[in-house]
Each structure stands twice: as C-alpha cells, then as structure tokens.
Amino acid sequence: xxxxxxxxxxxxxxxxxxxxxxxxxxxxxxxxxxxxxxxxxxxxxxxxxxxxxxxxxxxxxxxxxxxxxxxxxxxxxxxxxxxxxxxxxxxxxxxxxxxxxxxxxxxxxxxxxxxxxxxxxxxxxxxxxxxxxxxxxxxxxxxxxxxxxxxxxxxxxxxxxxxxxxxxxxxxxxxxxxxxxxxxxxxxxxxxxxxxxxxxxxxxxxxxxxxxxxxxxxxxxxxxxxxxxxxxxxxxxxxxxxxxxxxxxxxxxxxxxxxxxxxxxxxxxxxxxxxxxxxxxxxxxxxxxx
Amino acid sequence: xxxxxxxxxxxxxxxxxxxxxxxxxxxxxxxxxxxxxxxxxxxxxxxxxxxxxxxxxxxxxxxxxxxxxxxxxxxxxxxxxxxxxxxxxxxxxxxxxxxxxxxxxxxxxxxxxxxxxxxxxxxxxxxxxxxxxxxxxxxxxxxxxxxxxxxxxxxxxxxxxxxxxxxxxxxxxxxxxxxxxxxxxxxxxxxxxxxxxx
Numbered sequence: 001x002x003x004x005x006x007x008x009x010x011x012x013x014x015x016x017x018x019x020x021x022x023x024x025x026x027x028x029x030x031x032x033x034x035x036x037x038x039x040x041x042x043x044x045x046x047x048x049x050x051x052x053x054x055x056x057x058x059x060x061x062x063x064x065x066x067x068x069x070x071x072x073x074x075x076x077x078x079x080x081x082x083x084x085x086x087x088x089x090x091x092x093x094x095x096x097x098x099x100x101x102x103x104x105x106x107x108x109x110x111x112x113x114x115x116x117x118x119x120x121x122x123x124x125x126x127x128x129x130x131x132x133x134x135x136x137x138x139x140x141x142x143x144x145x146x147x148x149x150x151x152x153x154x155x156x157x158x159x160x161x162x163x164x165x166x167x168x169x170x171x172x173x174x175x176x177x178x179x180x181x182x183x184x185x186x187x188x189x190x191x192x193x194x195x196x197x198x199x200x201x202x203x204x205x206x207x208x209x210x211x212x213x214x215x216x217x218x219x220x221x222x223x224x225x226x227x228x229x230x231x232x233x234x235x236x237x238x239x240x241x242x243x244x245x246x247x248x249x250x251x252x253x254x255x256x257x258x259x260x261x262x263x264x265x266x267x268x269x270x271x272x273x274x275x276x277x278x279x280x281x282x283x284x285x286x287x288x289x290x
Numbered sequence: 291x292x293x294x295x296x297x298x299x300x301x302x303x304x305x306x307x308x309x310x311x312x313x314x315x316x317x318x319x320x321x322x323x324x325x326x327x328x329x330x331x332x333x334x335x336x337x338x339x340x341x342x343x344x345x346x347x348x349x350x351x352x353x354x355x356x357x358x359x360x361x362x363x364x365x366x367x368x369x370x371x372x373x374x375x376x377x378x379x380x381x382x383x384x385x386x387x388x389x390x391x392x393x394x395x396x397x398x399x400x401x402x403x404x405x406x407x408x409x410x411x412x413x414x415x416x417x418x419x420x421x422x423x424x425x426x427x428x429x430x431x432x433x434x435x436x437x438x439x440x441x442x443x444x445x446x447x448x449x450x451x452x453x454x455x456x457x458x459x460x461x462x463x464x465x466x467x468x469x470x471x472x473x474x475x476x477x478x479x480x481x482x483x484x485x486x487x488x
Contacts, residue, residue: 041457048455049419052419061422067355111440178372180372223485237396
C-alpha cells in the first residue's frame with residue numbers, strides 16, 4: 001500500500017542518499033579524469049574532489065554544502081489516490097532538519113528564508129502518469145553556482161546545427177571557472193523556449209555513460225565533449241584536460257520557424273537520485289544500488 | 291612554496307605570497323557572501339560597524355550547513371560559493387574593511403585584483419564542492435551574526451585548524467591564475483571549433 005507516510009519517508013531517504021553519495025557514472029568519469037591529468041594543479045583539485053566523496057559517504061554527510069533546491073520528477077500509476085505532492089513537501093521539510101540540507105529556498109524578491117526549503121511552488125514537482133503499478137520519484141539537488149551559468153537562446157533555423165554548437169561552446173566559455181568544472185552539460189534542443197529549458201535539465205537525469213538513443217545525437221554528444229575538453233578551462237578553472245565530464249542532449253520537434261536551444265550547466269557534483277515505491281510498500285533506489 | 295599562516299594576517303606576510311603558493315590557515319575566519327557584502331557596506335554608509343572586525347581578517351565566501359548541537363552550533367559541510375557573484379561589491383568591501391584574504395572559488399574580476407594589489411590582500415582558491423573536506427579544517431564554531439539573513443547568508447565565526455590546501459589564485463602583486471588560464475583558453479578556442487566543424 002503506497003501511503004503518504006511511506007512517500008514522505010522515502011523522500012527523506014532519497015534526499016539523504018542523493019546529497020551524500022554520487023552516482024557511479026559521475027564518480028567513474030572523475031576517476032578517468034584523474035588518470036588523464038598530468039599537471040599538478042588539476043590533480044590537486046581532483047584529489048580533493050575524490051577524497052571528499054569518500055569522506056562524505058563514510059560519514060553520511062552532504063558532500064557539498066549547496067544541497068540545492070529540490071526539483072522532483074514523479075511518474076505515478078493512474079490508480080494512486082494519495083497526495084503525492086504533499087508527501088514530498090513534508091519529506092523535504094523533514095530531510096532539511098534530519099540529513100541536514102541547507103535551507104536554500106528563499107522568496108525571490110524579499111530574499112526571506114523560511115528555513116525549511118519549502119515555499120510557494122518549491123519543492124517543484126513535475127508529474128507524469130504512467131501505466132506501471134509502482135510510483136517513481138526522481139530528484140535533482142542542484143546547486144546555484146552551476147545553475148546560474150545556464151543559458152537559453154532562441155536561434156533562427158538558418159543558424160542551424162552550427163549555431164547550436166556555437167551556443168553551447170559560448171555558454172561554456174562564458175561560464176569559465178564559475179560553475180565548479182568539470183561540468184556536465186544538459187542540452188535541450190527544439191520544442192519551445194520552456195520545453196528546451198526543461199529538456200536541458202532532464203538531460204542531466206541520464207547517466208553520462210549512456211549516449212542518446214539517436215545515433216546522430218549520440219555522435220554530437222561525443223564530439224562536443226571532445227571539443228570542450230580541448231579548451232583547457234580545467235578542474236575548478238585552474239587548467240588541464242578536463243572541462244566537461246559529459247554532454248547529454250535531448251531534443252523535441254519544434255516550429256518550422258524556431259530553433260530554441262537551452263544549456264543547463266551542472267557542476268561536477270551532479271547529484272541525482274530515484275526511488276521506486278511498489279504497491280507492497282517495498283522501495284528501491286536504482287541510482288544508489290550497491 | 292607551501293606555508294602555514296595564522297589569522298589575522300599582516301600585510302607584510304601577505305605581500306610575500308605569489309600565485310601558485312599553497313597555504314594552510316589557522317585561527318578565526320568569517321563566512322560572508324552576497325548579503326554580508328550588501329549589509330556591511332550599507333551599514334558603513336550610515337557610520338555603523340559590522341559585528342566582526344574584518345581588518346586583516348580572512349573572509350570566506352561560504353554558506354555552510356550548520357547543525358545545532360545543544361546550545362552550540364556544529365559545522366556539517368562548508369565548501370566555497372562562486373566568488374564572481376561578489377565582483378561588483380568586493381573592491382568597495384576591500385577598500386572599506388581591509389581584509390587580508392578572501393577564500394572562494396572561481397576567481398574574481400579585474401577591479402578586485404586591483405583592490406587586492408592596492409590594499410595588500412590575496413585570494414585563496416579552495417576546491418568547490420569539497421565541503422566535508424573543508425569542514426574538517428574547522429576546529430570550532432564560535433558563533434553567528436546576522437542569522438536573520440538565513441543560514442547560508444549569515445556571518446559564521448569559524449576557528450580554522452590547518453584549513454586547506456588553499457591555492458593563492460590572486461596575489462597582492464596583480465597576478466591571477468584564472469587570468470593565466472583565460473589566456474590559454476582563448477588560444478584553444480580554434481582547436482575546439484575545428485573538432486566541431488564550425
């Protein structure tokens with residue numbers, strides 16, 4: 001039986017796992033970066049990053065003090081008659097105290113901080129109904145340092161693929177050392193202004209060792225990663241061979257007169273997590289297995 | 291060069307540092323980011339002093355996670371925040387309050403580099419996101435000011451012990467490691483464009 005209480009507790013556990021332990025695909029790529037780097041400056045930064053991950057996991061402590069604002073993606077069975085959003089909100093409130101999370105959510109204009117990460121439309125919950133019998137909740141706890149470097153462009157169709165690539169490149173150049181590189185780039189192409197931005201963020205929910213299922217897009221992801229790693233911005237902007245850990249692209253068909261592109265910049269601490277809650281009350285955390 | 295310094299730090303000691311040097315800190319450091327800069331400077335305009343002495347002190351661009359342990363606060367995680375957000379106010383802050391050093395990530399713009407050269411201050415880079423490691427270098431929390439600004443924006447009084455490694459990324463002689471990297475990146479843009487066929 002999937003109850004509000006169960007969803008609330010699963011949300012707390014999901015947030016605890018997400019902010020204290022990184023997904024394996026990101027850790028592997030950070031380790032690969034360490035193997036590639038020869039200069040002392042980036043090696044020192046990568047060592048701190050990897051040591052910190054060990055320490056955070058061992059002590060069950062948030063690996064970065066910026067535990068972000070909480071953006072949720074819910075896939076729910078049609079028949080579920082519980083207030084999932086309310087349960088998630090209560091879960092965020094409890095996790096803020098217990099994990100603890102940093103109280104980051106403030107009123108955008110008065111900057112008043114209620115202290116519990118809960119406010120108007122925050123946590124933000126995206127819903128989808130699906131035909132499976134279990135409830136799936138994915139969360140992204142994304143810091144502001146990288147989010148602030150994200151960009152949207154309404155290109156014209158004449159600018160084409162070249163324009164898209166230029167825009168991604170310029171976004172990385174403009175971000176420079178600010179977003180805690182090496183970054184993961186989520187790129188959303190097409191749709192409309194809002195859809196492109198949404199796709200760019202959703203692209204970050206895919207593991208970086210899983211290319212897009214469209215072979216042309218998969219090649220673009222690979223080429224972009226290779227090209228951006230030639231820039232030499234490097235770990236923490238202190239130079240070296242690793243500026244991005246991965247580039248994930250998602251696209252949607254768009255109006256014949258439009259070419260929207262959004263880049264969501266994600267710091268190396270690319271934290272994401274998923275919980276699946278089954279009708280018998282069992283829970284699974286697929287991103288944090290093992 | 292690798293060195294260990296105790297806060298507050300004299301101008302003489304700061305002038306000895308050069309970009310690339312590695313530093314570990316002992317003593318009191320204060321956190322302060324967007325709101326602390328805004329409020330401290332606003333109060334100064336009205337002739338009011340901030341609640342702590344920033345002169346020759348170390349300011350840490352950091353909004354930590356803290357936990358109440360009985361009556362006292364304990365540190366949980368305390369990595370740096372993006373320093374460039376403070377670019378517009380930092381030169382004024384340095385001129386007004388004369389800190390010896392600022393700790394952060396990502397570097398700062400030319401007016402801050404100039405202010406640091408003028409007033410004998412440096413910028414220490416610490417690894418962004420490595421917040422548990424950074425918290426290990428904090429021996430005690432001595433209190434908090436302006437808590438009403440919210441946990442991330444308050445001034446936390448931290449006692450550092452062997453806090454680091456910190457890289458001198460901007461020294462007091464006008465040099466910046468980030469500016470050096472920028473010059474390299476500009477040269478590399480064409481290589482990246484070639485791979486992308488643009």
